[in-house]
Amino acid sequence: MCKRQSRSISSWLPVAGTGLMIFVIAFPAWASLGGDSASIQADQLQMRGTRQTIPAESYTVHEIQAATGVVVREYISRDGKVFGLAWHGPWPPDMRQLLGSYFEQYVQAAKAQSVSRMGRRPLMIDHPAFVVHLSGHPRAFAGMAYVPGILPPGVRAEEIQ
Amino acid sequence: MRALRILFIFAILPAFMFLCSCGGGSSRSSSSISPSQTITTSGTNVASISVNGGPLGNYDDAAFASVTVCVPGTSTCQTVDNVLVDTGSSGLRILSSALTVALPQQNASNGNPVFECFPFISGYTWGPVQTADVEIAGEKASSAAVEVIGTNTPVPSGCLDFGLPSSGTLDALGANGILGVGLFAQDCGADCPTTIYYECPSSNCQGISESLAQQVANPVSLFATDNNGVIIELQAVSGGEQPSVSGSLVFGIATQSNNALGGATVYTANPTSGNFTTTYNGTAYPESFIDSGSNGFYFLSSSVSGVPACGGDASGFYCPSSTANISATNQGTNGTSRTVNFSIANADTLFGSNDSALADLGGPSSMSAPYFFDWGLPFFFGRNVFVAIQGQNAPGGTPPYWAY
Numbered sequence: 001m002c003k004r005q006s007r008s009i010s011s012w013l014p015v016a017g018t019g020l021m022i023f024v025i026a027f028p029a030w031a032s033l034g035g036d037s038a039s040i041q042a043d044q045l046q047m048r049g050t051r052q053t054i055p056a057e058s059y060t061v062h063e064i065q066a067a068t069g070v071v072v073r074e075y076i077s078r079d080g081k082v083f084g085l086a087w088h089g090p091w092p093p094d095m096r097q098l099l100g101s102y103f104e105q106y107v108q109a110a111k112a113q114s115v116s117r118m119g120r121r122p123l124m125i126d127h128p129a130f131v132v133h134l135s136g137h138p139r140a141f142a143g144m145a146y147v148p149g150i151l152p153p154g155v156r157a158e159e160i161q
Numbered sequence: 162m163r164a165l166r167i168l169f170i171f172a173i174l175p176a177f178m179f180l181c182s183c184g185g186g187s188s189r190s191s192s193s194i195s196p197s198q199t200i201t202t203s204g205t206n207v208a209s210i211s212v213n214g215g216p217l218g219n220y221d222d223a224a225f226a227s228v229t230v231c232v233p234g235t236s237t238c239q240t241v242d243n244v245l246v247d248t249g250s251s252g253l254r255i256l257s258s259a260l261t262v263a264l265p266q267q268n269a270s271n272g273n274p275v276f277e278c279f280p281f282i283s284g285y286t287w288g289p290v291q292t293a294d295v296e297i298a299g300e301k302a303s304s305a306a307v308e309v310i311g312t313n314t315p316v317p318s319g320c321l322d323f324g325l326p327s328s329g330t331l332d333a334l335g336a337n338g339i340l341g342v343g344l345f346a347q348d349c350g351a352d353c354p355t356t357i358y359y360e361c362p363s364s365n366c367q368g369i370s371e372s373l374a375q376q377v378a379n380p381v382s383l384f385a386t387d388n389n390g391v392i393i394e395l396q397a398v399s400g401g402e403q404p405s406v407s408g409s410l411v412f413g414i415a416t417q418s419n420n421a422l423g424g425a426t427v428y429t430a431n432p433t434s435g436n437f438t439t440t441y442n443g444t445a446y447p448e449s450f451i452d453s454g455s456n457g458f459y460f461l462s463s464s465v466s467g468v469p470a471c472g473g474d475a476s477g478f479y480c481p482s483s484t485a486n487i488s489a490t491n492q493g494t495n496g497t498s499r500t501v502n503f504s505i506a507n508a509d510t511l512f513g514s515n516d517s518a519l520a521d522l523g524g525p526s527s528m529s530a531p532y533f534f535d536w537g538l539p540f541f542f543g544r545n546v547f548v549a550i551q552g553q554n555a556p557g558g559t560p561p562y563w564a565y
Contacts, residue, residue, distance in 0.1 A: 068354040088448075088531075090434070091354055092280050095324035107324050113477070114326040117512075118219045118335040119456035120283040122526050122535070124477060133527045134282050135459075135535070137249040137452055138343075139350060140434035141282070142531060161530040 032100025033130065034147050037080040058152045059083070072098065075160050077152045084146035084160035090139045099145060102130045106145075110134075131157070198543055200394045201419040205299025206387045206412040212395065212538065213405035214517035216243040220335040221512075221519050222456040222538040224395065226410055228253065228340055229296040230262065233304045237262055238296070243337045246410060248393065248548050249452030250341035252348035252377035253295055254279065254286050254308040258330070259337035264291035267306055269369060273360040277308050277377060278320030279348060280357075281454075284328035286310040286339070287320055290358070295380040297340075300412050302383035306375060310338075317366040319356040339454070342391045342410070344435045344561035345551050346382035347373050382550050387413025389553035390560065392420055393453055397543025398520035401506060406518040406542065414547055414555045414564075425547055425564040427557035428493030435561055439534035440498075441466075441489040448533040449491070451546065451563050455537030458503060458523035460489070465532060470525060471508050478508030478524035489534060495558050503539070518542070 054061040062074040070089030077083050087093050096103045109125040109132075122135040123143075134143040146160050201207055210224045224246040230253075231238035239262045241255055267275045267290040275290045288310040295302040311329030328334045341348065349357050353376065355368030382388055395408035413420050430437050430450070439449035441461065457478065463470040466487070471480035479485070485505045492498035506521035520542050526535050540546070549560035557564060 068356075069352060090350070090352070091356065092323045092325070094319075094322045094356075096322040099324070103324060107326075110324060111326040114284055114333065116476070117474070118215075118217070119221060119223070120281065120454050121457060121477060121524060121537075122459055123282050124525070124528055126528065131528070133529070135526055135533070136282060136448070137435070137450060137454075137535075138251070138279070138281065138341075138348065139345070140436050140448065140450070141280070142448065142533075144527075144529060158529050 033082055033085055033102050033145055035082050035100050037076050058155055081150050083150045086144040086161050088142040092141050106132050201409050201411050204419045206417055208298040208410045210246055210410045211405055211407045212518040215335050217335055221517050222522055224453055226340055230293040233292055233294050241337050244340045245336040247339050247341045247454030248343050249454040251343040251345045251379035252341040253380055254310050255338035257309050257311045264293050266291055269360040273362045276359045276361045280323050280325055284326040285323055286328050287316050288312045300384045302380035305380050305383050306377045308377050317359055319368050342381055344430055346379050347376040349376050387416045389555045390414045390549035392545050392547050393541050394545045395541045398518050401520050402516040403518045404516050414549055422556050426497055426499055427562050427564040428491055428497055429495040429558045429562040438492040439489050446533045451536040453538050453541055455535045457537045458539055459526040459535035461532045462525045462528050468505055475508040475512055479505045480507045480509050
């Protein structure tokens with residue numbers, strides 16, 4: 001189990017440094033975009049699942065596997081801010097919980113995109129304050145979000161996945 | 162007359178296109194057209210479909226069908242036209258504003274009515290789960306659970322928290338409903354979370370675990386015969402764009418003389434996600450899929466594909482200065498793989514016409530990893546695409562699969 005997980009995690013991470021370590025912590029946790037790492041503890045009742053902490057060069061990734069099959073990765077900077085999120089699973093996650101203070105702006109932006117042109121296509125919101133992507137289809141959704149203003153120096157948005 | 166037109170499309174037109182391509186310059190070759198395509202137009206298992214802009218005339222690259230719903234066991238029926246044909250989902254959803262017959266409500270064991278919030282990336286559908294005999298062509302799904310969308314019942318927080326827009330009106334949906342004829346027999350599956358189905362007493366809906374038997378069903382899987390899948394057969398688009406394109410939705414795979422697998426290659430899909438692998442430029446993207454309900458070729462990002470993205474009104478699409486030719490390889494979980502060639506034209510230019518069938522419309526699927534290919538409706542032009550339903554028997558492989 002652990003071996004399989006560590007392989008899958010490392011394949012997702014562009015590992016710049018050496019000695020990637022994974023701690024498997026069997027308690028639930030969840031933080032909101034732009035929030036600090038304390039919010040992980042505050043929100044931990046929201047999602048039943050297991051959490052892994054993966055230290056990288058200039059940030060830490062918390063991976064939460066929920067009972068619903070949704071996997072969320074939270075990217076937390078050295079100063080404790082959640083600067084990015086990525087998720088995938090059969091159904092969309094609780095976006096209000098994930099996006100926190102950005103949720104209402106996201107809802108407005110998603111609505112604006114949906115009325116801009118008729119059609120069913122990936123949702124891509126490139127707001128100056130935040131970026132959100134959602135794609136896929138029933139039984140296989142994927143998405144990511146980040147706050148450009150708090151990306152740690154040298155970290156590319158591409159790393160959030 | 163019709164025979165003459167088909168003869169023109171499949172015999173004369175390819176020759177004409179060949180002549181065009183000799184001239185070089187602005188070749189508008191669309192997704193590689195199979196010269197051997199035959200579109201079945203007769204049979205009790207054949208429904209006609211059309212890519213025609215839909216009921217509002219503003220829906221590019223979407224196929225529409227007519228579906229008849231009846232109060233179960235009665236002749237009280239209504240035919241609903243302009244229903245979007247979607248191989249990316251399973252189950253029939255109809256706008257309440259388009260429905261005039263009163264269908265019986267599905268209730269939970271405690272008597273409370275069952276509702277559903279079904280998420281699509283373009284928006285959620287919310288409304289009561291009701292029961293209907295669903296009739297298409299000569300086929301009938303008896304007592305199928307369907308979703309009636311856009312009713313006034315307050316939307317629960319578990320649904321709103323997806324953060325998606327509502328698809329509960331004609332203006333939002335661009336169709337009178339969605340006919341999900343995808344890879345699965347039910348819309349949600351065995352591990353359906355409690356954010357999809359709800360029981361709704363007079364106030365305060367509560368999320369429930371809906372059993373497979375009660376879930377909104379792919380009507381094809383409930384047909385008495387021809388129930389192992391469908392074939393979407395759409396004409397090729399001549400010259401890259403046309404006002405409309407017609408075709409057929411054929412039920413069953415190798416169940417009749419008109420729905421043989423023939424020379425089609427089977428690509429099995431991941432039985433959990435319904436995805437397969439597309440490889441582009443040496444990189445494999447294992448979360449790719451074929452979806453008639455996506456209205457373009459959506460793939461990679463502008464930086465990875467090298468195709469410039471549009472700004473302004475056409476934001477979300479690709480806008481190359483000259484038509485870009487793309488080659489990618491699809492691979493099923495059964496290991497079969499074949500290359501697909503397609504073209505991407507400037508979406509700004511395409512949207513400037515009044516045409517609704519756009520062979521070369523596409524856009525990025527995301528702006529950053531993980532990337533994937535969403536083979537949307539343009540993939541179906543000029544190519545018969547088989548969709549085999551999980552749990553059924555079909556030739557050439559174990560469903561869920563696509564074949565083309």
